[in-house]
Amino acid sequence: MPPVLELRGITKQFPGVLANDNVNLTLEKGEVHALLGENGAGKTTLMNILYGLYKPTKGEIYINGKRAEISGPTDAIRQGIGMVHQHFMLIPVLTVTENVMLGEESIHNGIFLDRKVAAKRIEEISKKYRLEVDPHAYVRDLPVGIQQRVEIIKVLYRQATILILDEPTAVLTPQEVDELFNIMKLLTSQGVSIIFITHKLKEILAVSDRISVIRRGQTVGTAKPTESTEQSLAELMVGRPVELVVQKKKAQPTQPVLLVKNLVIKNDRDRIAVEDVSFEISGGEVLGVAGVQGNGQTELVEAITGLRHAESGSIKIDGQESANKTPRQITEIGVSHVPEDRQRDGLVLSFPIKDNFILNTYYNTFANGIIIDEKKVNETAIKWVEKFDVRTPSIETPAGSLSGGNQQKVIVAREFSRPLKLLIASQPTRGVDVGSIEYIHARIIQKRDEGAAILVVSTELDEVRALSDRIAVMFDGKIVAIVPADQVTKEQLGLLMAGVPKEEVLGVFPQGKTKKGEKL
C-alpha cells in the first residue's frame, strides 16, 4: 500500500534564501510523524507548500500514490489535507459554527446560512472525537485550548485525513498539552494521519511514531522515538552537542531591589489587566513569572519599565519610587529590559546593529555634547559582536536581516553591558534556536551571580523552572502564588496557571514552607 502522503525533492527558493532544499518525507496511514527543527529551519515553509500557500520551486507531492497538484488551500482541502496553523486562523467576532462553516457554508432556501445543520454536524464531530465545544459560543470568549479544538474541528469538518499541526503546543498549559496528545492518539486510531511540527524535544518523544529532523532546509535524519533521547535529537537538530540543562549554583539573595505593592494596571482596551499585585525581588535572585499568555504579564512588565501607565500602587526600584516615570528615568536607575516582542519594542529593524547597540545610551555614554561619538560606537560594536557572539556579516548590517537568535543577542549585548541592578527579561528565548537559548540562559544566571535582581517572564514553563529561584504564577491579572522553584512540580504550576485555587494545588506542602517561599 502506498503511503498516504509523499513529498519528493521539495525545494523552495525565496529571494536570497533557500528555505527547503530537496526535502523528502513520507507519511503512513494512522501515524504521527513529527517534524523537528529549529525556528527558521524550514518546517513551516514545507507545510505551507503542502497546504498550497506557497508554490514549490521544485518537487512533487503524491497523495495515496497519485501525483497531486496543489495550487491553493482549496486544492489541499479537496485532497483531504487540513492544517492547524501556529497562529490560529479563527475570527474572534464569529461563533464556533460560523468559523467552522466558513468556506463550506450550509445553505437553506437558496441563499440563507443554515447554522442549525452546521451546528449539528459540529456536535457529531465533537462527540466522535471527544472534542467538546459549544457550537454557539463566540470564539473570542473561548480559552486558547478550546480555540485549538475549534481549529481541529474545522479540519475534520472538511473530512481531512491528513492533519498538519504546526507548533500546536506553544500556547497551551501542560494539562492542555496532555489533552491534545490524547486527541491526537484518538484521531490516529480512527485512521487520520498527523504531521506534528515542533521544536520541543519532550513532546516529540511523548507522542510521535516517527521523527524527521530538518536543519537549514534539509532533512538531516529520521529517527524512532524508542531509539532516541532528547540529547541525541537536540544534536541532530542543532548540528553540534548542546547543553540542555541550565547550570547554576544556589542563589545568594541580598537586599530587596524591586518592591511592587498593590499595583493596578489597565490594558489597551481599558480593562484592568493587573489587579492588586505585590511582590519583591532581591539582588542575586531570579523571580520567574509563569502564566498562560494574556494573564497580565505583558502589562506588568510594561508598567515596571515605564512603558505603560500604572493606575495605582507603587513600584520601588533600588529604593526609588518609579511608577509612571519615563523609560529613560527608569533605565538610568540601572534597569535593563529584554522586551517580549523584540522586533517591535527591542530593535529598530532598519537601523544597523551598531546603532541598535546604543539606543538607550547614545545621549550620554556615546555622546560628545550633542554629537554622537562615531569612533567609540564602532569600537564598542566590534567588541560586543565578538563578546556576545552575534553572527553578522558586519556591524553595519540592519538588525532586521539577522536571525531571531542573533537579534536577541544584540538586545542582550545592549542591555547586559550597562551597570545593572534589575534585569527584566520577557520571553528571553522565544523564537530563538537551541544554541542561542543555551547562551542567553547562561548570561542571565551570570548576571544573577553578579548580584542583579532578575525578573524572568516566560510562557515556556521549562524555561521558568530552569532559571528561577522563586516562581510567581499569574492568572487573570493576579499573582495567585509565589513558590520556591525547587518545591513545586510542573503539574502543580500547570494547574495554578489554569486558575485552580492555590489551596487545592499546594495543599500537599507543609504550611511553613509555603509561607517562607512566598516572602510576603
Add this chain to the structure above:
Amino acid sequence: METTVSVLQEKRNVKMGIFFLAVSLAIVIFFALNTPVGLTTTFGLNPGAATNAPPLPDLTLPTMGTLWVLAFLAAFTGGWQLARGFKNLNVVLLFVVLLFVFAFMTWAARGKSMNLLGVISASLLRATPIAFGALSGILCERAGVINIAIEGMMLSGAMVSVLVASLFRNYDALNPTTGQPLFPDWFANIGRTLDMYNLSSAVPWYLLLGLLSGLIVGGLLAAFHAWLSIEFKVNQIISGTVINIFSMGITAFLSQRFLQPIQPLNSGGVFTALPIPILSSIPIIGPLLFENRFIVYVLFILVIAIHVMLFYTRWGLRTIAVGEHPKAADTLGVNVYRMRYINVILGGMIAGVGGAYFTIGSVGRFDENMTAGKGFIGLAAMIFGKWTPLGAFGSSLIFGFADALQQKLQIFASQVPIPSEFLLMAPYIITMVVLAGVIGRANPPAADGVPYEKD
C-alpha cells in the same frame, strides 16, 4: 475577568447617574427658570404638505409645566441609576438625551408653535444621503477596505445622474442662440420612444436612467479605488483622497464649462412623492415613511437588504471573515481579493445612488461641491452605528435630526440666544463628539484598512 469588568462598569454607572442629574439641572436652570409663567408651546403633528393620512389636532402644552415634568423625569432616572442601576444603560442614555432635546424644543418654541412632525420628516430627508454614505462605508469596511472616497463618489454620482437625466428629459431642447435643436435627431427619437413607456409620473424613465448612471459612476470610481488598494496596496487613505480631489475638480470644471451655461444639461427634474396605497393613510407613520420619494424607498430597502445579506447569507459571512481575518478566510478557500473587489464596487454604487439624491432626488440641478461633507458624515454614522446597517441608519437619523432642528430653530431666532452660525455647526459638532467616542469604544473590523498580502 468578570470582577475587573464589573469594577469599571460600576464607575461608568455612577458617572452616568451624575450625568442624568446634571441634565435635569440643566433643564431647570437653562429652560424652566428662563420661561415666563403662563406660556404654552404648540407642536404640530401634521407634515406641511397635504397627505393621505387624516389630519391630527395640534399638541398644546404649558411650557413651564412640561419643562418641570421633563426635569423631574431626568432627575428620577438619575436617582434610580445611582440607587439601583439600569440594565441597558445605552437605551436609558438615549432616553435622557431625548428628554433634553424635547425640553430644548419646548423652551425654544415657547409661546409659539413648532411643527414637530415636519421636523421629523425633514430629519429623514436630511438623513437619506448620510445613510447612503454609511451603507456604502459598511460594505467596504466590513470587507476590510477603508473608503473615504465616498464623498467624491457621491459628488460624481450627483453630477452624472443629473446630466444623464437632463439629456434624456430635454431631448428636444433648442439651442437658445441658434434656435436649432440642441441634440441630434436620433437622440431625440430615443427620448420620444421611451416617453411612451413611462411607468409613473413620480418615477419617470429619465430619472431612472439618471439614477442608473449615478450608480455606474460610483461603481467605476470604487473599482479604481479597489484596484489601487487591493492590487497595488496603495495606502487606502491616500487613494481615497485622490478620488475625492479628482471628483471635486472634474465636477467643478464640467459644471462651470457645461452645466451652468447650458441649462438643458442641468435640469433633470426630481422624483416626486410616491405614496404607497393604504400604508400612507396611517396617521403619523404614513406621512413619515410611506409618502416618500423613490430614492428614499430605495434606501429603506437597502438598509434591510444589507442587514439580511450581511448577517444571514454566505456572502455576509465571507465579507465579515475577509474584513476581520483575511488570512483565515484564505486558508479556507475564500477568495479574499474577489470578495474585497465585489464589496468595494457595490459600496461605490450605493454611494453613487446616494449622490443622485442631491440632484434628481431633491433639487433637480447640480451645484459645485453640493455634497458638502455628507459623505464624511456618513462615515461617522457608520462608526456610530458600529458598522451595522440598522445602527448606521439610526445614527444617520440623529445627524439628520440635528440638521433639521437647526434649520427649524432659525424661525425662533429671536428667542433662542444662540447665533445661527453655531446652530449650523450642530451636525458637524455631533460628528466630532461621536468620533471622539461618546458611547463606549467602537471596534472596527480587525483588518480594516490593511491590505492583504499572500506571502
